[in-house]
Amino acid sequence: MTLPLIPPMLATSGSLPPPAADTRWAYETKQDGQRVVVYLPGDGTIRLRARSGQDITAAYPELHPLATALGTRSAVLDGEVLALDEQGRASFQLLQSRMGLAHAPARAARRAAAVPVHLVLFDVMHLDGRSLIHLPYTARREALLSLGLHGPAWSTPASIVGHGAEALRATAEHGLEGLVCKRLDSVYEPGVRSRAWIKIRNMxxxxxxxxxxxxxxxxxxxxxxxxxxxxxxxxxxxxxxxxxxxxxxxxxxxxxxxxxxxxxxxxxxxxxxxxxxxxxxxxxxxxxxxxxxxxxxxxxxxxxxxxxxxxxxxxxxxxxxxxxxx
Structure with missing residues (x-):
């Protein structure tokens, strides 16, 4: 199956939604990694593309088994590739040693043994031959969770609805990069830096x-x-x-x-x-x-x-x- 190329939707820097609107937003941990769109045509192959559109599949060989995780189902997924430090926190500096190796598969394989990566998945834009970008966040999230994508080098982290202030405080207490706030009724806007997604960094x-x-x-x-x-x-x-x-x-x-x-x-x-x-x-x-x-x-x-x-x-x-x- 030929899957459509979908540039990732981008978040706008901002602050927490007002308390009166808190329950109309979902909150996800902001990860310090490399954004990636995952293409699974359902034929046992996988394609990973960076935010720029560059094919980076060869840079991350430990993610290749994801190709068969859905069997013959096809999907386009949104996520972030992370390298974790000794405390289990995403480290962009560690990840830099893995980036830029898409054209050097042998070196990528050696680096994978020393600095393994983990892929977190947080959206699905295309599934079983049908575009989901016009569906609200809640429907896409339900579709993503139904896929059960949890494996040795990938997972689907939880999000919460409401309690934004508590969620942001928890990310700061645990030394995490920050929070992404996503409006529950937001559609997926490919390549757009949207106000429907707000990113907040812990500084x-x-x-x-x-x-x-x-x-x-x-x-x-x-x-x-x-x-x-x-x-x-x-x-x-x-x-x-x-x-x-x-x-x-x-x-x-x-x-x-x-x-x-x-x-x-x-x-x-x-x-x-x-x-x-x-x-x-x-x-x-x-x-x-x-x-x-x-x-x-x-x-x-x-x-x-x-x-x-x-x-x-x-x-x-x-x-x-x-x-x-x-």
């Missing part, structure tokens, strides 16, 4: 030291495009990432003056980060940044600037980097 904040900056381009010419930040750990200033968002133009201009005053020819980070074109500063400016999570080597993911902390001394920005990341 954290920490104090950091500015140790350098990268010049801006275009309208930011002459201003810092990003600051390079670090935290003190094990007696040294560890580079933890570049922050390029979160300022107003006035704040960025003020920061440019402070960076000029702190200029130095010596990189304060140990080890020196690979940041071509960087300008270094004496690490005396403390700032607060917001971020989603840390990578396995302590880098901040998706950092954004919150504020300068003139009330803090440089020594107050000691790192809260776990020992195994130092």
């Amino acid at each position: 954290r904040s920490e104090d950091v030291l500015i140790g350098g900056w990268l010049p801006g381009k275009g309208r930011l010419s002459g201003l810092p495009g990003a600051v390079l930040v670090g935290q003190r750990a094990a007696g040294r200033l560890r580079y933890v990432g570049g922050v390029g968002t979160g300022w107003s133009e006035a704040e960025r201009t003020e920061l440019a003056g402070l960076l000029r005053e702190a200029a130095t020819d010596v990189c304060p980070f140990d080890p020196v980060p690979a940041t071509p074109g960087a300008y270094w500063v004496v690490p005396r400016l403390v700032g607060e940044v917001r971020y989603s999570t840390r990578t396995r080597n302590g880098m901040l993911r998706q950092p954004s600037w919150l504020r300068l902390r003139p009330d803090l001394a440089p020594g107050d920005a000691a790192a809260d980097i776990p020992d195994d990341m130092v």
